Amino acid sequence: MNINLTLECDSCGEPTNCRIGMSNRPEQPLRFACKDCGQVIDLTLRMHSADIDGAHQIETQTPFDENTNFVDLHLDFPVSFEKYVMGQTPFMMAAQRIGVDEMMLHGARLRHLDEFHDNKRTFNTLLKHYTRQKKTPFKLVAKRAFDVDVISDAPQDFNAALYNLLAIMMWPFALPGDNANTVDLFMNELGKARQASKPELEAFIAETIDTRFLAKLQSDCLDVYPRMLASELALRPALFLDFDDAYSNNPIPMRVSADDFQSFKDLYKDIAEVISRQFVLVAGVNNLIKRGNHNTFFPGIGLTKSGKDFTPDSLDQFAKVDFGKKLTFIDDSWYQLEDDSADNQLRNAIAHFKTEYDDVTQIISYYPQKDGLEAKAPKTISFLEFMRRILTAYREMHRLHHLIKALFYYRYLLMDDASKQEAT
Ligand SMILES: [Zn+2]
Structure with a gap:
């Protein structure tokens, strides 16, 4: 109508x-x-x-x-x-x-978002219970509101329930088949790292857990999900683009009918920030597979033309590097980013308040150059394209969240040391 x-x-x-x-x-x-x-x-x-x-x-x-x-x-x-x-x-x-089947799939996703609209609050509360390790309320609410069982008090069972919940609530944002493929990739690559050196893989996992790096990172991932759900109205046109091949080849400006850029720029920046930290894990696993030690980067990979060597000495040092540089320090990476999922120039422009938005045309201008009073050489993208970037970045974050899950599982199920329980 x-x-x-x-x-x-x-x-x-x-x-x-x-x-x-x-x-x-x-x-x-x-x-x-x-x-x-x-x-x-x-x-x-x-x-x-x-x-x-x-x-x-x-x-x-x-x-x-x-x-x-x-x-x-x-x-x-x-x-x-x-x-x-x-x-x-x-x-x-x-x-x-788009085609009839795709229209139906898009419709099914939107119906799911409509049906679960009233569950958002409960879902947010559950994520908070999980992060704070409030096991009893988590169990009760997961069962009552989402029919998700926590089958025992073991940490791996809470972990499993958490990912079931995410799969239910976040289904409309996923690409079909994505999760299964990702989990296979992680199991496969962690298997290789284990083969290269089991004690070193376990030292890596112990370090990320004992320093609470993994728990903090997981909690930051969990903060993103409610924000995606809260943004769903402006994301609907971006979800439609999953099926729009003509748009992929020729991204013409089209209108988003809800809200505007200002409401979502921090969401993009924050997701990009989480991905940047998730890449510490990607680099660690890469170093393990290739050199049997998570701290050892490819010698000379950070060597500049002027002879300065910026190759990180350790994973800890790597963690402090800007995301754009991080990618250059990972040799022949086992993990490939999806196109456009982490546009560092756009992220930097947002972080340094160098964006302008035209409400009439829905065009965002951003200034990747960091310095100077004069705003030079803006790049532009449409608000619709920006929402699509949020979606792509979210999917990347969610994929890498499965790596966090896999590392926790490894600790819970395959490592036998006394600190296992503390790690929960
Ligand atoms: Zn007017």
Whole structure:
């Protein structure tokens, strides 16, 4: 179903014709900016009421004429910035971009997000119980709210229950088959590291656990999940792009109909930060497989043309290096990052407040150069593309979270030392 209405901007008085494709969400917060003056206009639709901020509704002349400003809006899909064409509704346009099966899969993901909308709070609480090791409330709530059993008090069973919960709640954000492939890869590579040197692999795992590096990293991963769920409305168009091959080949600007860039820039930065720390584990395992010691980097890998050698002396030193440099210190890495999942220039620009957002065009300009008063050479990406980067970065973080899980499992199940219980 579509609604046509006309809103007059409170700042400049210009009208905008809106064609709104309805989602199944009971409450639909939509946002766009007045094309003439940039005023942000918020429109929240509910079953029997609506709130409008930044504009007010005036009488609609249908069909829409060509000269009045126009926006297509739909929570569930990216929509066109093009002119009004009768009949080319957001849903029709989306359906033309991908196939019927893919439309159904996208719909299934959105239904899951709608159905579990009310469970978000309970899920957040459960993650907190897990991090604080509140075993009894964790067990009770996991069973009651999600029908997830914790089969014993052993740490590996709590760990297993945690990942079951994540699989249930976060399913719409996953790529089909991704988790299974990832777990296979980690088991395989840890097997190689074990073959290279079992005592050294175990020393590596003991170090990451005894220093609480692994627990802290896991807790930082767990903090990301509720934030992804809280961002789901603005992520829906990015989820749609999983199926949109034409977009992958030619990323044209399309509109995201909820919220704006400012609300999500920290999320991207924080996920990138977690990935950067997860790469300490990737480097450790790489060093183990290749040289039988997690602290030993490939000799001279950090050698510059001027003869200075920045090769890290230890994994601890590596941990302090910027993410962009980290990647250059891992020789022939066993783990490959997905494209675009960790754009260091974008991350740096956000961290150093060097971004600008145009509410009308939804274009983000960012300035990768760190220094100087003059803002030089901006790069640009659309808000939609930015949300897709968040999704890709999230998936990378989630994949590497399985490595954390695998290391904990190794400790719980395969190492027999007295500190096992402390590590929980
Ligand atoms: Zn205006």
